[in-house]
Amino acid sequence: MPTPTYPRTARPALIVGSxxxxxxxxxxxxxxxxxGGAASYASIAASYFAPTRLVGVVGADFPAAFLKRLxxxxxxxxxxxxxxxxKTFYWSGRYRxxxxxxxxxxxxxxxxxxxxxxxxxxxxxxxxxxLGAIQPAxxxxxxxxxxxxxxxxxxxxADTFDLWIHTTRPDLERLLKRVDLFVINxxxxxxxxxxxxxxxxxxxxxxxxxxxxxxxxxxxxxxxxHPDGNFAIPAYPVTKFIDPTGAGDSYAGALIxxxxxxxxxxxxxxxxxxxxxxxxxSLTVExxxxxxxxxxxxxxxxxxxxxxSALTRF
Amino acid sequence: MPTPTYPRTARPALIVGSxxxxxxxxxxxxxxxxxGGAASYASIAASYFAPTRLVGVVGADFPAAFLKRLxxxxxxxxxxxxxxxxKTFYWSGRYRxxxxxxxxxxxxxxxxxxxxxxxxxxxxxxxxxxLGAIQPAxxxxxxxxxxxxxxxxxxxxADTFDLWIHTTRPDLERLLKRVDLFVINxxxxxxxxxxxxxxxxxxxxxxxxxxxxxxxxxxxxxxxxHPDGNFAIPAYPVTKFIDPTGAGDSYAGALIxxxxxxxxxxxxxxxxxxxxxxxxxSLTVExxxxxxxxxxxxxxxxxxxxxxSALTRF
Numbered sequence: 001m002p003t004p005t006y007p008r009t010a011r012p013a014l015i016v017g018s019x020x021x022x023x024x025x026x027x028x029x030x031x032x033x034x035x036g037g038a039a040s041y042a043s044i045a046a047s048y049f050a051p052t053r054l055v056g057v058v059g060a061d062f063p064a065a066f067l068k069r070l071x072x073x074x075x076x077x078x079x080x081x082x083x084x085x086x087k088t089f090y091w092s093g094r095y096r097x098x099x100x101x102x103x104x105x106x107x108x109x110x111x112x113x114x115x116x117x118x119x120x121x122x123x124x125x126x127x128x129x130x131l132g133a134i135q136p137a138x139x140x141x142x143x144x145x146x147x148x149x150x151x152x153x154x155x156x157x158a159d160t161f162d163l164w165i166h167t168t169r170p171d172l173e174r175l176l177k178r179v180d181l182f183v184i185n186x187x188x189x190x191x192x193x194x195x196x197x198x199x200x201x202x203x204x205x206x207x208x209x210x211x212x213x214x215x216x217x218x219x220x221x222x223x224x225x226h227p228d229g230n231f232a233i234p235a236y237p238v239t240k241f242i243d244p245t246g247a248g249d250s251y252a253g254a255l256i257x258x259x260x261x262x263x264x265x266x267x268x269x270x271x272x273x274x275x276x277x278x279x280x281x282s283l284t285v286e287x288x289x290x291x292x293x294x295x296x297x298x299x300x301x302x303x304x305x306x307x308x309s310a311l312t313r314f
Numbered sequence: 315m316p317t318p319t320y321p322r323t324a325r326p327a328l329i330v331g332s333x334x335x336x337x338x339x340x341x342x343x344x345x346x347x348x349x350g351g352a353a354s355y356a357s358i359a360a361s362y363f364a365p366t367r368l369v370g371v372v373g374a375d376f377p378a379a380f381l382k383r384l385x386x387x388x389x390x391x392x393x394x395x396x397x398x399x400x401k402t403f404y405w406s407g408r409y410r411x412x413x414x415x416x417x418x419x420x421x422x423x424x425x426x427x428x429x430x431x432x433x434x435x436x437x438x439x440x441x442x443x444x445l446g447a448i449q450p451a452x453x454x455x456x457x458x459x460x461x462x463x464x465x466x467x468x469x470x471x472a473d474t475f476d477l478w479i480h481t482t483r484p485d486l487e488r489l490l491k492r493v494d495l496f497v498i499n500x501x502x503x504x505x506x507x508x509x510x511x512x513x514x515x516x517x518x519x520x521x522x523x524x525x526x527x528x529x530x531x532x533x534x535x536x537x538x539x540h541p542d543g544n545f546a547i548p549a550y551p552v553t554k555f556i557d558p559t560g561a562g563d564s565y566a567g568a569l570i571x572x573x574x575x576x577x578x579x580x581x582x583x584x585x586x587x588x589x590x591x592x593x594x595x596s597l598t599v600e601x602x603x604x605x606x607x608x609x610x611x612x613x614x615x616x617x618x619x620x621x622x623s624a625l626t627r628f
Contacts, residue, residue, distance in 0.1 A: 220534035232548035314585035
């Protein structure tokens with residue numbers, strides 16, 4: 001794909017998170033040593049909408065082809081540390097029958113074990129920031145480095161996952177006080193709030209800090225809770241379901257990318273961003289790794305966005 | 315509530331199914347000897363939109379207050395047999411924690427055991443018919459009685475449940491060849507088709523006969539598959555969840571009632587009908603029995619319909 005061009009008004013987006021080498025088994029197929037990690041999926045997704053900066057770490061073994069893939073999307077990899085002393089974060093997992101949960105087979109943190117996200121100085125004023133689901137202490141450390149100037153305060157999206165809810169809840173609670181938009185899946189929102197009704201759970205989450213909440217429900221779509229109103233959207237009806245890995249990460253990446261492109265966090269903009277995020281994440285599940293996400297192109301994304309509009313209008 | 319008035323163009327709807335006395339326990343509360351049965355929920359729901367005829371059976375013990383409730387909705391109960399020799403169908407059940415499934419505690423079929431739905435002669439030409447989830451052989455028996463005149467062929471909606479998929483599949487398959495619209499929940503569609511992807515399952519169901527499929531996903535909304543297009547709608551975001559009994563029945567009843575009122579089965583009409591069905595069924599879960607469904611009134615239903623439109627538009 002050609003390096004994307006963005007509208008003149010588009011602001012940059014910063015993605016911080018894991019970059020990994022994955023081996024994934026599903027009930028139907030297997031793919032080994034593929035590009036993975038939340039920040040890989042999220043940065044490619046964001047790059048469809050806005051200039052995208054990536055902060056993460058990889059080892060000396062990180063394949064040049066993977067780096068080339070990110071650069072082809074125009075992603076600024078100045079913040080991607082390459083630690084020559086170690087190997088890239090490696091994860092392998094196996095999805096259970098009917099994709100009802102997955103089991104981790106191997107985690108080798110490698111260079112990720114001592115990773116501390118350090119922002120290049122020209123990243124510190126990035127106006128739209130996504131903090132992937134790394135340890136909340138590290139997410140907080142990123143926020144510490146962002147500009148404190150009131151008129152340039154960045155808009156911050158954070159993701160998390162169940163491990164941090166169980167093990168580092170105080171850090172997570174501190175984080176929530178500092179972010180604008182919290183993206184969480186339905187099970188995790190139940191775990192964190194003790195509330196199964198998503199509307200009530202979202203109210204509790206907003207009391208913990210973020211003024212905007214997105215609850216993802218996988219194949220059942222997602223819900224947006226914004227001070228100016230709520231929004232619900234179904235999943236894009238995928239018929240070729242290969243591997244859900246990275247769906248949530250590409251969802252969040254598209255979300256922050258679209259907001260950066262629009263340079264707005266209004267309710268109408270957030271609704272469109274959620275619809276684009278839905279379209280983009282539907283691509284991710286249609287292949288292993290970022291293959292389909294990366295290969296599809298903006299035109300297919302726009303088609304799916306319009307299809308979602310047609311699918312939901314009455 | 316006053317007896318409803320309908321648009322001059324509205325056609326009548328016929329509802330066939332169980333009328334029961336229920337005792338329901340949820341994790342939070344219990345309510346005994348209340349009006350239940352698919353046809354009770356469905357006929358009250360349909361009555362908000364179109365003149366509604368009810369075919370079912372009750373025993374001599376059926377409380378006059380329950381009959382009065384149905385009549386207050388203007389429901390034509392000429393087809394409701396009262397069997398003086400027996401007692402009304404009685405069901406009691408208990409929902410499990412978090413409403414994840416329910417257990418039947420008691421079933422006393424009573425007069426329902428020998429029930430054979432016989433249509434009064436003036437019902438046989440009813441243009442819109444809902445067959446509640448009674449035995450497929452009885453659903454077929456109703457169709458046998460409907461007018462065969464080509465230009466007056468009724469539009470038939472059928473519901474079913476997992477027991478009939480397990481025990482009387484040949485009858486169910488015969489039924490499916492004879493109905494226009496099949497309403498089924500997601501688990502049952504998986505059971506019947508062996509396919510978990512709802513879009514693919516709907517394709518398989520359409521090959522079995524019905525040209526229109528609705529797949530209900532409970533709190534995750536519902537999906538419409540029509541020859542002219544597909545439609546997805548989230549559930550109405552209820553915050554006062556009391557008892558899900560009858561939600562699916564009132565959904566189907568509102569659906570057939572709206573189609574009868576519009577005298578159309580076009581794709582745009584079906585989408586609106588699904589949205590109204592979503593609004594109506596959200597009322598059902600807000601109380602035990604038909605209390606909230608019956609008490610809410612058309613104005614609240616219209617409000618929820620508009621709220622669903624606002625919730626889903628981007």
